[in-house]
Every structure is written in C-alpha cells, then in structure tokens.
Amino acid sequence: MQQGGWKKLIAVVLGSGIFAGSMTGAAFAIESCVSALKKQAVSAGVRPEIAERMLKGASFDEKVIRFSTSQPEYKTEIWDYMAFLVDAERIKDGKKNLKKHRKTLTDIEKRYDVDRHIVLAVWGIESDFGQFKGDFYTPHALANLVCAGKRRQKYFRGELIKTLQIASRGDVPASDFQGSWAGAFGQTQFMPSTYNSLAVDFDGDGRKDLVNSVPDALASTANFLKNAGWRDSRAWGYEVKVPAGYSGPAGLKKRASLSTWGQRGLKKIDGGNISGKTEAALIRPAGANGPGFLVTRNFNALRSYNASTSYGLAIALLSELVSDGDPFKTPWPTDNPGLSRAQRLELQKLLNRNGFNVGEPDGKVGPLTRAGIRKAEAKYGLPVTGRPSWNVYNSLGGK
Template sequence: MTLPAHRAASRRSLFSLRFALGLVCAGATPSQAASLQECLAGLRPGILSSGVSAATFDKATAGLQADPDIFALAQAQPEFKTPIWDYLAGLVDDERVEDGRAQMRKWAQPLSAAQSRYGVDAATIVAVWGVESDFGRSFGKRPIIQSLATLSCGPYRAAYFRTELTAAFKILDHGDIVPEQFVGSWAGAFGHTQFMPSTFLRTAVDFDGDGRRDLINSVPDALGSTAAYLRKGGWTPGVEWGFEVRLPQGYAGPSGRTRKEPIGHWAARGLVKVDGSPLGSGPNAGLLLPAGPNGPAFLVTRNFDAIYSYNAAESYALAIALLSDRLKGRKGPITPWPTNDPGLSRADRRELQALLMRRGYDLDGKADGVIGTKTKRAISDFQAKAGLAPDGRASVSVLAAARGR
C-alpha cells in the first residue's frame, strides 16, 4: 500500500515541506508550522470545547511526533492504483473463502442475531471482515492519534481528519478502547472491520452486551456494528447486491453504478445473465464495467451502493460482493478479465517471494504474500533479468519464470 520508497532523509524532508505548507495553507504562520506540537496546541481549544477532557488530550499528545510516512501512504491507496484483476486476485482467493466459511461457522450465533436485527446477510458481514482485516489478522499497527494528528496538521484533507481526531479523543475519553490498543491504518481506521472514529461514534453497537463498544477485542461488536453500518447505508434486506451479465456484441450504451434503470431497460438493450438466460425481474440496477466492456459486467443494486459507502471505491465494493458470493458457494466472475497476465493469489504471492529469496533477494526473510516496496523492487529486477517488462507486478508470468529458472 505504499508508493515506491524514497530514501529516508528525502522522505523526511518532503514531509517537513508538506507539513509546513499544509499548516501555512490552513492559516498558520511559518513559525507555527515548525512542529506537530505547535499545531496541536492550536487545535486543543476547539477539541476541548467539543467535550473532550483536557486530561485525555494532554496524555495522548504528550511528546507526540508526526509520522513521516503518512502522506506517501495517502497517495498510494490500492483501490485506485492497482489493476482490478490484481486487486481481486489477492482479496478474493480460495484461502480467504475457506477462512471466511470457518469464521461463519465459529460466529454463527452473533451473525444470525445481526442478520435478524439489521437484515444484512451473514456472508456480506463476513466478507467485509475478510477484506478489511483478514478476519482480525491485520488491524494495522499505526497509533491512531499519531496518524490523525499528522493528517490534521498537513495538506491532505486536514479539515476532515481534524473531525476524525476529535472523534478519536472522544473514544478514549469514553473508555471504549484503551490507548495502548488504539492502533490501525494510516488513515485512522481501526478494529476488525476498520471503522473510522466518527463512524464508530455514530454507528458502533455493543453487540455482546458487556457495556462497551469494542471493535478491537470483541468480534460480536465488530460484526453487529458492520451490519448496523450497512443498514444505515441503505441496505435493503432480501435484495442481492447484483449479478454478472453478458453484454451484446459491440455494446456501447450507458453504464455506471449510479445510473439505475429498471431491469427491463437493460433487457431491451440486449443484456442477459452471464449464462445466457433472460434477466428476469428485480430492483432497479446500474451497469458496472470495472474493466470496460471487454471484461466482466455486473448489474448492481442499491445494496452494492451500501457496500460502496464503506470505502467509496468500486473495486473495494466489488471485492466484498464477490467474496460474499463465494462464501455462499457461488462462483466468481465467468467472463475473463481483459489481461493475458493475471494477478496472483496470496498463496502464489508467498511462493513467488520464497523463490525470489532463494535467488538472493532481500525481502527481510518474509514470504507473507504482501507485495510491498522490497518485493516490487525484487520482482522488477528479476523481470529485467528474465526478459520481461520490469513493472514490478506479482503476476502469472513472473511466477512461471521464477519456477522455471
């Protein structure tokens, strides 16, 4: 989830410049932009006036320093940088499907209760959990207060992140989460299903009945809160998120998730289900073409939009939707993605990393399936030596070459 790495000194220098410019643009003088502490001192009165106690604010910010990596991470979100077939290959693989089904069995009682109360099916709730944190294996390790403080005093959506920072202080003030466990993503999302602090305050529920809303230590709280969020986001009980369709030859008509039309409208334009059968009936739907008209096509309903609201990226919403289908025993997309070099599952990524390490590449001894900066550099170097385009992608062609050399 990072851009190609710069040298540490250059990154810190770039951060310092952006940090200072961000504060100046927000109305601070150059001297006020000297440190995160000075920025926080300026934010303190407004945060305390929202009801946060001085003791909570002061304890959480004492000696706090900015995170120099935050803005590079903000500019490298995979939902917008990664080809859809690579993105889905790592998120909707056989391993995650097997893990998800195991979690559905383990947590059948709270999932059934959540479905009964909010109308969101268990497979969709678990799919969100799987995509967001790999079923609790990957919460993120960045201190939430540090991340949000850095973003609140920088050039990237500072006003939004100041609202989230205030919400984070309120969570600490209330005691739902202890400071030592309040860690998560670079953007401030945390817990099993990665809620932003303001979303937590609005939507999180105490689903296990212990008097606390704890998305870090309580799986039932996380599952119930996710169902509550989706319902508030427009989820309609009993309605499918959508389904794959086949376009007529040379289709050049309208498309777009938000352009909802009656099913009959799409049938009249020549669309059929992917197996060739008629579309039948159903709620209004939009035509989603995540890779253009030559790749898989989907008619998506308002329930897809409810999933989309969780992270505002169509690739993300499609990953959850397709994973939920797989958890129900359905197949993935039938139409192939328009590429002759597909992406790799996490198991294949781990194999590729292991093969690269055997060839002497420094990956810190980790074959974890995460394609970070070192792995991308190693892949690129190996591709060049193998006569492949050195694009750093973990793809079928790279794995085949690594196996055969």
C-alpha cells in the first residue's frame, strides 16, 4: 500500500471531524469517513462492488465505541470466568464434537503437532463450537473503530482493508463476516491480519473459509498455536500442591526445571514427586489460597491467542475434561462462586419474576442485567456488586 495513499485517507478522515472527541454531532455522521474508506479499499485492490456492499449502511454504533473504551463494571474473578466458560453444557458439546470431528482433529494433530483436545477447546471457548458467530458485522464494527474510535485507528483501518480484501478474493462470502466488536471473525475468531498470516485451506476447496469450514477453522487454529510455540512433546502444565507458607518464585517469567520445582517443595496434586528437565513456571491465579499450576511454554502459546491467564486455564481445563481428564482439585477461594451459562439465564428469569426488569433473558450479563442484580443485592442485604453470583441467584430462588 502506498504511503501517500494512507496520508491522503488520514487527511480525509481527520477533515471529517470524526475524531473531535465527542460522541454527539460529528461522531454520529461517519458517512464521509466511510466514503473515504471505500476509495482506499478499491485502491488496495478490493473489488468496487465488494467495498460498496460491505460498507453500505455503516453508521455510528454506540455499542462498538462503548466496548472499545469502557472498562468492565466489576473485576471478573477467575471463578466467574471459569464457571461461565467451562460448564457442563460446553463439556458435553465438546465430547460430542470430539467424536463427530475425530478424523479431522486427528489429521490436524498429525500435521501441526498440536494436541487435538486443545484445538477443540479453543473452538469451544471462542464460538461455542461454531454455534455463536458474534454480535457485530465485522466491516461495520471496524469502520466505527476507524471513524469514531479514540485509539488505534490506523491499526483498525488496516484490519478493515484486509477484511474487504479477504472477501474480494472469495475466501469468505461478504455477508458472513460476523464477529466481535474488535473485528475478529470466524469459528475460532481470527483478526484479519492473523487470517492473512496463518489461515489455511485444510479441506482442499481452494478457499480459506474460517466461517463455514470446520476443517479450515480448526487447522488454522492449530497452525496459530504451532507458530506461537506449541509443541506436543510437552503438556500445557498441571495442577500442583504448593507448600503452606511458600514464598519462593512465582509468575510466568520465573521459569525453572520441573526438578527444581520439586526441590522447592512442590508436589503433583496427587502427592507424587515432580521431576524432569522441562522448564515450567508456577502460577497462582487466585492467590496463595487458591490452586497452583506449573505451566510450560505451551501455556504461553495459549495466552498468545488471548493474553489472559484465566483464558489459558479455561482452554486447558476444557481440553482435559472433553478427554475425560480430571477437573482441578483445589477449590477457588470463595464462598460465593460464579454461575454457569444455564444459571445466568435462569438468574435473568428470576430477576424478571421478582420485579427487577432486565429485559428478554438471553444468558448474557450486560448493563441492564447488572443493574437488576444490584437492585436485588440491595434488597436482600448482599454486598452491591452487580455480579452474577451464587448468593444473589440463591436469594432469588435459584437451585
């Protein structure tokens, strides 16, 4: 892409007044910015009819901008995160899909040297095994981030152009780009730039379609993890017993051989000795009173998919449970655990039934549901947090 072309587009966009900082007035009128984006896309090789079709009707989306700038209303504790992402329903669906796609997953494992259960778990966490496509039409979400966003506009502009190029090449139909507010799409949620670097055509139809082809989506995920350093010669890690009062090294950057960790007093969760040359790090995501894990560099590969320890552990745990492995043994340090997806849906129904109107129940905890939870917490004498927890669920009659 010509540098001068970028400068011209930036001048047009800045001249439209979109980045004035207000969410009123000019920020709502993004038509001139979108028009400039269409021209830039065509200059970058996108077919004019594709650019027109995919950006037609793009208008200001308050939800995209809010998601891009706001912080969560409460800190998501790891026990909330795990209860929601690794619940009985997802484990059951994971086992069903493991059986259904066994040959594809086995072939992918052989080609990319990535554990098929890990690949399956990423699929399950990212899109509920392809059942959830996302709430946003990718080109329109990205156009908002370029034209009305307050940060990383240049990055999102590049992602938008790449999205249009992917459709223009015919890999993914223009109408199928549904995903996150930030532009990730497909059954395993690739950003367009990641797609260009690491997506693969595993089903051999000549297209890299991460939306409609399960083999392409899963193989692309395996390729991503391999590129991030995953090696099937080592496990992601495992839960361990940490000695009472332990004050030694901890954290992802404090790596040592397994034998060294054994010498520091750590044991396997079943009490067995720890030994070996493989390097690992001790993480204690809920502090000294919660579970501890020794994790290898394969865990870092999981975190490269989403830079979150909670995310990495959700993938790891789901991969264990879909293959009939053991759950984590040490309980999370809370007497008020999180809720599964089914329980969150039931919580919304209970809130409505008890007069705390949260709208149509869908299992998604947004601002309206949190407001209803806060009102219920206040009524029942609970700490007012807006958190979908067991205590408020139980107080409302949940079982």
